Amino acid sequence: MGEGRKGPSPEVKPFLPDSALFAGYAVALACLAQGHGVRAARLRVAEGAVLALSFKVAAALLKTVELHSWEQIGMFSIVLTLRVVLKQLFAWERERLNR
Numbered sequence: 001m002g003e004g005r006k007g008p009s010p011e012v013k014p015f016l017p018d019s020a021l022f023a024g025y026a027v028a029l030a031c032l033a034q035g036h037g038v039r040a041a042r043l044r045v046a047e048g049a050v051l052a053l054s055f056k057v058a059a060a061l062l063k064t065v066e067l068h069s070w071e072q073i074g075m076f077s078i079v080l081t082l083r084v085v086l087k088q089l090f091a092w093e094r095e096r097l098n099r
Contacts, residue, residue: 017052017059024048039097046090057083 025048028041060079067073 017055020051020055021048024051043094043097046093050087050090053083053086 024045027048028044031041031044032038057080060076067076
């Protein structure tokens with residue numbers, strides 16, 4: 001009588017994160033082809049990776065809006081922590097390359 005969920009929702013293909021990462025690599029290759037150097041290419045890859053991570057966090061947030069179990073809360077915490085750590089590492093690398 002009560003209508004609840006009838007099982008897990010189907011997985012959505014990670015189109016935006018993969019596209020952002022691919023775009024970062026494509027722009028990096030273009031930088032190398034135009035002679036901008038490895039430093040500029042590395043920055044473009046890092047920017048693409050940070051953008052991809054942002055999309056992944058947004059997807060995880062939307063997917064787990066209703067946190068019903070400790071497992072879901074833990075998974076969301078792990079994804080968020082990983083994203084924050086990787087973003088800080090990429091920001092550090094970017095600063096180091098800009099010096």
